[in-house]
Amino acid sequence: MDNGLNNSRLDFKILAQNINDEPLVYLDNAATTQKPKAVLQSIINYYEHDNANVHRGVHTLSQRSTNAFESARDKITAFINAPSRETVIYTRSTTESLNLIATSFGNLVVEAGDEIVISPMEHHSNLVPWQQLAAKKHAILKYINLTVDGELDMNHARQQITDKTKIVAITHASNVLGVVNPIQEITKLAHQHGAYMICDGAQSVPHMKVDVQLLDVDFYAFSGHKMLAPTGIGVLYGKVELLQAMQPIQFGGEMIDFVHSQSASWNELPWKFEAGTPNISGAIALGSAIDYLTNLGMQNIQNYEQKLVNYVLPKLLKIDGVTIYGPHNPTNHTGVISFNLDNLHPHDVASGLDMEGIEVRAGHHCAQPLMEYLNVAATVRASFYFYNTKADADRLVNSIQTVKEFFNNGDI
Amino acid sequence: MDNGLNNSRLDFKILAQNINDEPLVYLDNAATTQKPKAVLQSIINYYEHDNANVHRGVHTLSQRSTNAFESARDKITAFINAPSRETVIYTRSTTESLNLIATSFGNLVVEAGDEIVISPMEHHSNLVPWQQLAAKKHAILKYINLTVDGELDMNHARQQITDKTKIVAITHASNVLGVVNPIQEITKLAHQHGAYMICDGAQSVPHMKVDVQLLDVDFYAFSGHKMLAPTGIGVLYGKVELLQAMQPIQFGGEMIDFVHSQSASWNELPWKFEAGTPNISGAIALGSAIDYLTNLGMQNIQNYEQKLVNYVLPKLLKIDGVTIYGPHNPTNHTGVISFNLDNLHPHDVASGLDMEGIEVRAGHHCAQPLMEYLNVAATVRASFYFYNTKADADRLVNSIQTVKEFFNNGDI
């Protein structure tokens, strides 16, 4: 495991640098991942050989560019096992995908008095859009409780999801607690009550095999930048009949069928929702990221990360003064581990770790209601990916000890 | 002029290739421009040294990344002479910028019976959002006529813009006709009637010095990909008091001040409108594109393109069977030239030119109402940038002759 899964670490040039004179250990993968050479090369190749606007010309470059852009869509379709390419819509990010659903679909189906059910572990991007929708429609926003371990309380879910529920929106994997939610089960529950199921896949698609048809979710959202691709490209998957019923919310180039001076009609799916010049190189690079991940194998990635968690979580739990949020059992725990150290503020801890070359995140992780729920102001978060190693885990554990000592065991 | 302005052509590796066995002449710059080595290198540098999510961590990479992302905003601020960085908002594209104004600002100020004034030369992205807004608000969408030359008829503008007008939305430079509109004058007119002025800068910012304070526009929108930067990054400039009054339309990470379980408050400008992980590398690359353009000098670019147009437009006008749309006088004509050849369909012409290695666009250029207005189904469009040369212009002129002959002088 010295160089990550299949020696993949060597594909990430950024990792071979010193930070504050110490070798970098990058453990902020839940915020964004690093990019392998092959993905960066796909961007350069595109701009050095094929760059042109898509869907817009009969010339050779434009054709090449359109082919590359659309075949990346085919790769995504296969990667999440979507039933057809028209169900895969390019967006900027998970956040934009979820906002598109809340605005367009929410507008279509939610009425006064309806209930929208989420959980306290949602990222702001899968929370504030529903708050806003609820406020606008005079609908009710309800939360499913968590168990003491930080898992979704399925008994409470069965109480909260009722025939009044119109939308259930739950994250597939938490960006704070390291838990994976039983989406298939929740979807069944939602559908039994005639509700639609929306799933935030930002923390799952990069780390496990996701099959949107198996999950049977109505919508699924994720971001390229958390799975080796550049920033600025994301995906919205939706069931075709729902996407067809929805109105676009941005208007302009690409998404048009015909425009008269006082009226217009829309293009077919998926382009109906892709107004303006899209992030062409981002989409192509996402395709190349998917090639890279597929080559490693999503099951292998999941197994490898499980091994890392099995190794590091018990070690962290043993450090006196460390509090771990979320399940303490490493099994089925993703590579996202949130903790606090003594009475230290997470900023102080993260600055200490940064001096040791270890990049972790400190803060509320865009999950303030979860912080309130856990009754903390903020946490430190270390998040692993397949290019991290046992040595990285050791460095983290040892540096936490160093930080602890620096701050006099938290008695600063 | 053999290698473009200041030998810049050599910075664009993509231009040194054959298309259909002929040396490439890229004349589809109005659709998207090529990217110089320095811009591509800025993307790779970022991902090989500094990549991390912005505004989110106390660690070194996150700090570097945030600095790079925000100092690109400072470069944009200076480039368009915006009064402060908080007035410069990152979007995906011109299209997204215009939709953001139409949705958020439009919602705020437009009421039933109000008038929105645009022109027939608007791109769909500065047309359909206003149609939709007008339909939703029961407002009236009015058009300012064009002169026979394809210029905005300022006499008619003075009739159409009245005290009932709430919004005037006009493109700075046409993506079909090669005209530049007198934005300062129209803005004054709009303001005299208490209307807000919105300007589409997609075809101007890349080609001339733009000063948003001098123009006194209320909003200004443009795209990175038409000015050497990658796809997926655009800009919205707005007057600060208007941006402050507007509500965000996407919700999630970054744009949050505080989130409680049932309510939330927003971050300050400019972040209030930047929900979710932004296109970090795109923004940084746009900063690098601005460095490149500034180094060449916007006035030099404009002068150089003017020289190219002075050279090529009269030659095109001399070809028997060529119809040029827009002004025939090369002075003040941008590098965008639209034409048709005999009775040939633009597709047939563009395919012919493509066989000769010349990449032009054929179609409605996302301006169907303008096509209706001109009474054509579509046109061929050649659009120049500072890396094009007189030799490129000659190749275009000669190849049009070749195409004409191939199709038996249009008698196919």
Place this chain on the structure above:
Amino acid sequence: MGISKLNLLYKETVLDHAQHPRHHGKLSAATSHLELRNPTCGDVIDVQAQIEADTIVDLTFDGIGCTISQSSASMMTVALIGQSVTNARELITSFSKLTIGESISTQADESLGDAAILGTVAQFPARIKCATLPWHALDELLEKWETQK
């Protein structure tokens, strides 16, 4: 190579159909019609069909388009008039295959007649949509007809 490569696409038969389109115009006895646009370029095709006893008795087209789409439409009318709806839809599929360079049965090739010549469009990927637009329009028309009958 240059423009001479275009001879592969703009063959004499193709030009002939573009210059002298067969079955062009309105069909007064039409039992159904369908308009389809190419949103990229704004081209429009309007296909009108007279279907009786599961057979395409007559077929015309109308609209604005380039040489390839107009010629393809003309060839389509010639190939498909007199065919059963089922056969016609199979031939449409065969034609689509040809345009992306896939091979089809000799029988289908024969039934397509002149239209089979447009198979060379496979070498001009940017123009495939031009060639297939009228066929897509007719296919949608026939699909609707099938579900409504």
Place this chain on the structure above:
Amino acid sequence: MGISKLNLLYKETVLDHAQHPRHHGKLSAATSHLELRNPTCGDVIDVQAQIEADTIVDLTFDGIGCTISQSSASMMTVALIGQSVTNARELITSFSKLTIGESISTQADESLGDAAILGTVAQFPARIKCATLPWHALDELLEKWETQK
């Protein structure tokens, strides 16, 4: 280098203010107060001031934050109690300059007292916001006070 570099930031005086914050808590005689948040991390600072005859007669702070922001707040109260509003705003500007590595007048440096020590935060760019948060809060408070008086 490792963690020892942190000694530059977490100096004894800084830690002392964090451990024993001066003027911490509510101010019953407050004439105005202002709450400011760091949206990145959720830290909150609540600054309360008693202003009389253009002078900051008393000043306290409250809230949740890291060592640096808490210590900085404590130092700020010590430095600014007794200052005129105008002077206080100037000192706030001086403090901001210090945190980005710019030099300030000796006089300002002296008036800032312990707070001037936090100038080393300039070497820890990610923590500048922590150091300046309380000062920004007070500045906003004073600005509001000025426009309302």
